[in-house]
Amino acid sequence: MLKIQNLTKTYGSKVAVDNLSLEINAGEIYGFIGHNGAGKTTTIKACCGILAFDSGEIYIDGLSIKENPVEVKKKIAYIPDNPVLYEFMSGIKYLNFIADIFELPKDVRNREIEKYAELLALKDELHNPISSYSHGMKQKLALISALIHDPKLLFLDEPFVGLDPKASHLLKVLMREKCDEGKAIFFSTHVLEVAEKLCDKVAIIKEGKLVVAGETAEVIGQSTLESVFLELSEANKE
Numbered sequence: 001m002l003k004i005q006n007l008t009k010t011y012g013s014k015v016a017v018d019n020l021s022l023e024i025n026a027g028e029i030y031g032f033i034g035h036n037g038a039g040k041t042t043t044i045k046a047c048c049g050i051l052a053f054d055s056g057e058i059y060i061d062g063l064s065i066k067e068n069p070v071e072v073k074k075k076i077a078y079i080p081d082n083p084v085l086y087e088f089m090s091g092i093k094y095l096n097f098i099a100d101i102f103e104l105p106k107d108v109r110n111r112e113i114e115k116y117a118e119l120l121a122l123k124d125e126l127h128n129p130i131s132s133y134s135h136g137m138k139q140k141l142a143l144i145s146a147l148i149h150d151p152k153l154l155f156l157d158e159p160f161v162g163l164d165p166k167a168s169h170l171l172k173v174l175m176r177e178k179c180d181e182g183k184a185i186f187f188s189t190h191v192l193e194v195a196e197k198l199c200d201k202v203a204i205i206k207e208g209k210l211v212v213a214g215e216t217a218e219v220i221g222q223s224t225l226e227s228v229f230l231e232l233s234e235a236n237k238e
Contacts, residue, residue, distance in 0.1 A: 001026045001153050001184040002047065007056035009042050016042045017053070018208040024153075024186050024201070027179050031199035031216070032188040033229060039208040040188040041081070044155050047186070048078045061152055074102065077146035081158035083138050091126035091133070091141050095148065102149040112148040119174075120144065120167060135162040143171065154178065156187035160194060172198055196225040204232055 002024040009017040017039040024030045034040050045051040047058050049069045058065040060072045086094055092113070099109035117123040120140045130138065139162045146154060154175075160168050175185050175198065189195050195202055196216065202225065203213035211232050212219055220228055 001028075001061060002030075002186060003057075003059040004043070004047065005057045005059075007043065007046060007053055007058065009039075009046055009051065009053040015208050017046070019056070020205070020208070020210055022203055022210070022213060024184050026152075026182050026184050028200045029175055029179050029185045029198055030187070031195035031202040032186060032205065033190075033192065033195060033202060033225075034188075034205040035233065037207075038205045040205060041157055043205070044078070044157055044186070044188060048076060048155055049073055050078075074149075075152045076155060077149070077151040077153075078155040079139075079142050079146050079157065079159060081161055082135075083142035085130050085138055085141065087129065087131040090129055091122065094130060094141065095126070095145055098145040099148060104149060109148060112150075113144065116144040116147055119170060136164055136167065139163055140167060147174070152183055154183065154185045154187075156185065158189060159187055160189065160191055192224075192226045192229060196220065204229060206233065 002022070004020055004022045007017050007020040008015070020039070020043060032040050032043070042051060046053045047060070047065065049065050049072060061075050063072050065072050086097070089097065095113050096109065099113075104112075114123070117126055120143065122137060122140045122144065125133065125137060130141065133141065159171060163171060172194070179185060199216050201214060202216050202219055204211045216225070219225070
């Protein structure tokens with residue numbers, strides 16, 4: 001579903017992502033872990049076609065993000081850690097705007113908006129301006145906007161930040177349901193306990209370089225993901 005081959009991205013003299021290669025299969029929840037500034041967000045933005053990169057290649061569902069950017073973007077959804085929404089719009093106008101972009105028929109968009117707004121307890125707020133929403137409500141709205149076109153691959157950058165415990169639980173359930181349907185999810189997180197329980201596979205990145213990647217159980221062994229992360233972080237300082 002997602003294949004990253006020798007991805008390198010620099011900002012001036014700083015190498016943000018250094019020759020990174022990863023592969024995510026359909027049906028997998030893949031956790032991307034690293035300190036602030038490790039290269040997680042840069043990698044995700046490159047995968048979504050938001051950032052150009054210096055070398056390497058990214059394939060989504062067999063298509064190159066460089067050569068087929070529009071076709072690729074029809075297959076994916078991306079939620080940043082701090083969604084920037086059109087706050088002059090109401091929630092429902094924003095969702096219809098996104099539905100227009102993906103050319104969703106009226107019956108499909110109405111059904112999907114109703115389903116996810118009800119699930120995430122945002123239905124009664126959809127006619128209010130987004131400027132009146134809390135951070136958590138904006139996060140929920142961004143999540144609904146990402147799900148209504150049923151993407152094959154979902155990119156999430158720190159998706160649990162700002163969500164209340166109930167919404168956080170619902171998001172975990174939704175993530176697993178989507179992958180059970182054959183979709184895939186690639187997400188970054190600092191919440192290692194969540195990654196340990198939720199992810200089929202994990203990758204740890206340090207200063208733009210891949211440190212370890214594989215099945216979550218194999219990466220952890222008899223330890224915890226937090227312990228492995230801290231040990232690898234310290235080892236790479238030497």
